[in-house]
Amino acid sequence: MSTIVEVNRLSKSFGSKQALSNVSFTIESGSTTALVGPNGAGKTTLFSVLCGYLRPNSGSVKILDKPLGHPSLFGKLTALPQDAMLDPRFSIQKQLCFYGVLQGLNKIEALKDTTRVLELVGLSDNHNSQINELSHGMRKRVCIAQALLGKPQIVLLDEATAGLDPLNAREIRSLISSLSDEVSFILSSHDLAELERLCSHVLYLDKGVLSAHNRNEQIGSSKYITLQLHEQYKDAKELLKQLSGVLHISQSQNKEFIIEYQSCFEQFDIHLLKYCYKHNWQYRQVVNGHTLENQLFQKD
Amino acid sequence: MNTHRVWQLALFELTRLFATKRGLLAIAAFAMVWLMILHYPIGHAVPFLSSPQFSEVAHELAGNIGLKKLVSWPQAELAIYWLIALYSFPLFALFVCSDQTVGDRQRGTLRFLSLRCTRDEILCGRFLGQLIILISLITLTALATLSVMSYRNPDLTFSGLSLTLVLILQLSIVVMPFIALMALLNLICHSSRLSIVLAILLFTLGNALLSFITGYLPFLELLFYVFPGVQLLDIASQDSVSLTLWLIPFLQTGALLITGIAVFRSRAL
Numbered sequence: 001m002s003t004i005v006e007v008n009r010l011s012k013s014f015g016s017k018q019a020l021s022n023v024s025f026t027i028e029s030g031s032t033t034a035l036v037g038p039n040g041a042g043k044t045t046l047f048s049v050l051c052g053y054l055r056p057n058s059g060s061v062k063i064l065d066k067p068l069g070h071p072s073l074f075g076k077l078t079a080l081p082q083d084a085m086l087d088p089r090f091s092i093q094k095q096l097c098f099y100g101v102l103q104g105l106n107k108i109e110a111l112k113d114t115t116r117v118l119e120l121v122g123l124s125d126n127h128n129s130q131i132n133e134l135s136h137g138m139r140k141r142v143c144i145a146q147a148l149l150g151k152p153q154i155v156l157l158d159e160a161t162a163g164l165d166p167l168n169a170r171e172i173r174s175l176i177s178s179l180s181d182e183v184s185f186i187l188s189s190h191d192l193a194e195l196e197r198l199c200s201h202v203l204y205l206d207k208g209v210l211s212a213h214n215r216n217e218q219i220g221s222s223k224y225i226t227l228q229l230h231e232q233y234k235d236a237k238e239l240l241k242q243l244s245g246v247l248h249i250s251q252s253q254n255k256e257f258i259i260e261y262q263s264c265f266e267q268f269d270i271h272l273l274k275y276c277y278k279h280n281w282q283y284r285q286v287v288n289g290h291t292l293e294n295q296l297f298q299k300d
Numbered sequence: 301m302n303t304h305r306v307w308q309l310a311l312f313e314l315t316r317l318f319a320t321k322r323g324l325l326a327i328a329a330f331a332m333v334w335l336m337i338l339h340y341p342i343g344h345a346v347p348f349l350s351s352p353q354f355s356e357v358a359h360e361l362a363g364n365i366g367l368k369k370l371v372s373w374p375q376a377e378l379a380i381y382w383l384i385a386l387y388s389f390p391l392f393a394l395f396v397c398s399d400q401t402v403g404d405r406q407r408g409t410l411r412f413l414s415l416r417c418t419r420d421e422i423l424c425g426r427f428l429g430q431l432i433i434l435i436s437l438i439t440l441t442a443l444a445t446l447s448v449m450s451y452r453n454p455d456l457t458f459s460g461l462s463l464t465l466v467l468i469l470q471l472s473i474v475v476m477p478f479i480a481l482m483a484l485l486n487l488i489c490h491s492s493r494l495s496i497v498l499a500i501l502l503f504t505l506g507n508a509l510l511s512f513i514t515g516y517l518p519f520l521e522l523l524f525y526v527f528p529g530v531q532l533l534d535i536a537s538q539d540s541v542s543l544t545l546w547l548i549p550f551l552q553t554g555a556l557l558i559t560g561i562a563v564f565r566s567r568a569l
Contacts, residue, residue, distance in 0.1 A: 048568070048569075051411065051414075051415060052414060052415075053411055053414065053568060053569040054568045054569075055566070055568070069418065071302065071418060074415065074416050074417065075416060077415060078415055079411070079415060081408060081411040081412075083408055084407070084408025084409065084411045084412060085407050085408055085409065086409060086412070087404065087407070087409050089316065089320045089322060090315075090320070094315075098308070098312055099412060099413075099416055101308050102305055102308055102309075102413070102416040102417055103416055143412075146412055
C-alpha cells in the first residue's frame with residue numbers, strides 16, 4: 001500500500017472562524033475513508049481544499065505525491081462537490097463527453113465512457129436530458145457519474161447519498177463498494193451506518209480539529225465485540241460479565257453491550273452466540289469491534 | 301498551459317452560441333438588427349455619399365470630423381459598415397461576453413472543470429471561444445455588407461473583398477480587450493448582469509472621473525490607456541493610423557488577461 005493523500009498541518013480560516021486547525025493525516029491506497037463530524041465541523045472545507053477549490057492559509061497537501069492542482073492529477077482525482085450542478089443548457093451526454101475529452105479521451109472513447117458511467121448510476125435512459133429536467137436524486141447521480149469518468153484513482157464524494165431515496169442510496173453504496181478495489185474513495189456523510197458498511201478508516205472532524213480512527217485496530221491484548229440484543233433482558237450485563245474470556249462490559253445503549261475480551265480467546269464470537277442461545281436471548285446485531293457511532297461518540 | 305484543453309474549452313464555447321436554443325435566438329436577434337442596419341443606415345447613406353449633388357457637402361462635412369479618407373472610399377457601404385461596427389461591436393462584446401465564468405462559478409460547474417484543467421486554461425479557453433464567436437459574427441456582417449455593395453456595383457467586388465478582410469482583422473483586434481475586460485469582471489462580480497453594470501460604470505463614470513482628475517493632475521492621462529477602446533476615435537478615420545494604435549488593444553488584452561489569471565488563481569470556487 002502506498003500513501004495517496006498526505007495532509008500536513010493544514011489550517012484554513014474564514015475571517016475569525018477557524019474552519020480547519022492544524023489538520024494532518026494520510027490515506028493509503030485501496031482504503032475507503034469516511035470523513036465525519038457535526039454540521040460546521042469543516043468537512044466541506046477540507047473537501048474543498050483537497051479538490052483545490054479553496055486555498056489553505058497554511059500547511060501542505062500532496063495527492064499521489066503531487067502538489068494540489070498539478071496537471072498530472074487531472075482525471076486521477078475526481079469529486080462530487082456539494083451543491084455543484086452541470087450546465088442546464090446542455091445535455092448530460094454532451095457535458096460528460098466534454099469532461100472526458102478534457103481528461104484526455106478522444107471523442108469516441110469519451111462517448112463510450114459516458115454511456116458506461118451513466119449505466120453505473122442507473123441513468124442510461126437520460127443521455128439527452130438536461131440537468132434541470134431531472135429530480136434532485138437523479139442530478140446527484142449524474143454528478144457521481146462525472147466523478148467516475150475515465151480511470152480515477154481517488155474519488156471524493158461529499159454527501160453522496162443525501163437526498164436519495166433508499167433504493168438509489170443503496171445502489172450508490174453498492175457501486176462504491178464494488179469499485180473500492182480499484183478506486184480509493186473518501187466519503188463524507190452523516191449516515192454512520194452507511195459509512196460503517198463502506199469505510200475502513202475514519203477521519204473525525206469537530207470544530208476544525210481532526211482525529212483519525214482505524215476501524216479494525218486492536219489495542220493491547222484485548223479485542224471488542226458489540227452485541228445488540230433484541231430486548232432488555234434481566235441481568236444481561238451481569239451474566240455477560242461471567243462469560244469466560246470477558247475482561248470488561250460496558251453498556252453503550254439500552255440493549256447494546258460493548259464486550260472487551262482477551263484477544264487470545266479463539267472463536268469468542270461463537271462462544272458468545274452460544275451463551276446468548278443458552279440464556280434464550282434474541283440478538284439483533286453482533287459487530288466485530290466497536291460500532292462507528294460508539295467509536296466516535298462513546299466517552300468511556 | 302495545455303493547448304489541447306484550451307482549444308476544447310474554446311470549442312465548447314462555440315456550441316454555447318451555435319448549438320443551444322438561447323444562442324440561436326441571440327443569433328436571430330443579432331441578424332435582424334444587422335438586416336435593419338444594412339437596409340437603413342447603410343442602404344440609405346450610400347446613395348447620398350455617391351450622388352454628385354451631395355458628395356461635395358459630405359466630403360466637406362467628413363473632412364471637418366476627420367473622416368475625409370473614409371468618405372473617399374469607393375466602397376461606401378464598407379465605409380459606413382466600418383463606422384457602425386467600430387462602435388457597436390465593442391458594446392455588443394460587453395453583452396455577449398458577460399457570462400464567461402461567473403454563471404458556471406455560481407452554479408458550481410467550474411468545480412467539475414477545475415478537476416480536469418487549470419484555471420488559467422479555463423480563463424484563456426473561454427476568452428478564445430468568445431473571440432472566435434465575435435470574429436464569426438464580424439465576418440458574417442462584413443460579408444453581408446460586401447454582398448450589398450457587390451449588388452450595387454459588381455465592379456467593386458474584388459477590391460471590396462480585400463478591404464473586407466482588412467476590416468474583419470481590424471475589428472477583431474478592436475474587440476479583444478473588451479472580451480478580456482469582461483473575463484476579468486466576471487471573476488470579480490457575482491452575476492453577468494453585475495459585470496455589465498460594472499463595465500458600463502467603468503466606461504461612463506470612470507471615464508468622467510478620470511477626465512476630471514486629469515484636469516488637476518495631467519500626468520494621470522496615461523490612465524486612459526487602461527480603458528479598452530481608447531484608440532477608437534483615432535483609428536475611425538482609417539487615415540495614416542500608426543502601428544502603436546494597433547498595439548494598444550493587444551497590450552490591454554494581455555494586461556487584462558494576466559490580471560484575470562492572478563485573480564482567478566487566488567479566488568475560491
